[in-house]
Amino acid sequence: MAARSLAIKTEDYLLHRYVRGTREALIHHGITREGPFPGDPGERKTVCDTTDPQGRPIFIRRASKTTFSVFRDWTAEEKAAMGARLAREQAVERAHALVNSWPKSVASFRALEVNCADYYLGLLEGRLIDGENGGYRLSDDAASRFVGLVDELIALIKTETIVMDQALRDKYTPSRILKSVKAAEGSALAQYGDNVIPFPLDPYRPPLCLDSAALSSQCGNPTSSPRSDR
Structure with a gap:
């Protein structure tokens, strides 16, 4: 009692x-x-x-x-300390949200970048070929070559080898959570000796199906791609 x-x-x-x-x-x-x-x-x-x-x-x-x-x-001192602590906690939350937003596999990375490229190249196509900017456009010959280059670029993203550069991943991981993120990832990448290594493809992960909300949040993609009619 x-x-x-x-x-x-x-x-x-x-x-x-x-x-x-x-x-x-x-x-x-x-x-x-x-x-x-x-x-x-x-x-x-x-x-x-x-x-x-x-x-x-x-x-x-x-x-x-x-x-x-x-x-x-x-007290004023306690309010300042609480404000500083809250700011640190929010910064950590934003950092983890950023890292968690990154693709989790080759398939998801490739799908995201194909859609982003399709969207932005569609915008450029509208300006260079369709004459949206006051009627100025590429000549027919240049426009034909531009379309060919666009198709080559999309094909490159779809088919070429994707690698993960661990040094770049560390660079873009917010420093305040870098140590904890690397610890959580464990030694999955440590088995590779080179700095740039193939991004391992998970054979059990299905291809990523990105909806319009996901695309809009990561690359400003509207509901449909400007190049969807190509």
């Missing part, structure tokens, strides 16, 4: 800290001084304004027959 009576419940909020416990527990943990508490001589029965052992203003409310709730606003 004694151990239970000295237990407190603490919750931190944006503007203040909340602590609940018995009078003995609050005093024991340095949350309050020995008094006053609500119901003490000269105090109201249910609420009390006073200071904690460090002289910081606190508000005490009777929560039950034996327990009290204590509210203390954060």
Whole structure:
């Protein structure tokens, strides 16, 4: 019973800290001084304004027959520290979100880049061949060669070997999570001696089917590609 009576419940909020416990527990943990508490001589029965052992203003409310709730606003220093901690946590979350957004296999990388290339080359085709920019366009001969080059480029992305450059992966991994990311990836890539190694293809992973939302988030792709009619 004694151990239970000295237990407190603490919750931190944006503007203040909340602590609940018995009078003995609050005093024991340095949350309050020995008094006053609500119901003490000269105090109201249910609420009390006073200071904690460090002289910081606190508000005490009777929560039950034996327990009290204590509210203390954060000091300027505590607010600054909390803001800095929150900023660090959010930066780590954004870093992990970036790394998690990267393709997980050759198939997913290839599918993404084919769609991105198709979209951006379609935009360029509209400007260079269709005359969207005031009627200016490539000559018929140049336009024919441009279309051939576009087809070659798409075919290159679809068929050529894809490699993973571990040094580049490390470069674009946010430094604040680089160590933890590399530890999580383990030694899967360490077996290769060269810096640039083939990106291993998972034979059990089905081809990636990218929807319009995924494409839009990664390469600004609208619902349909400008080159979809080619």
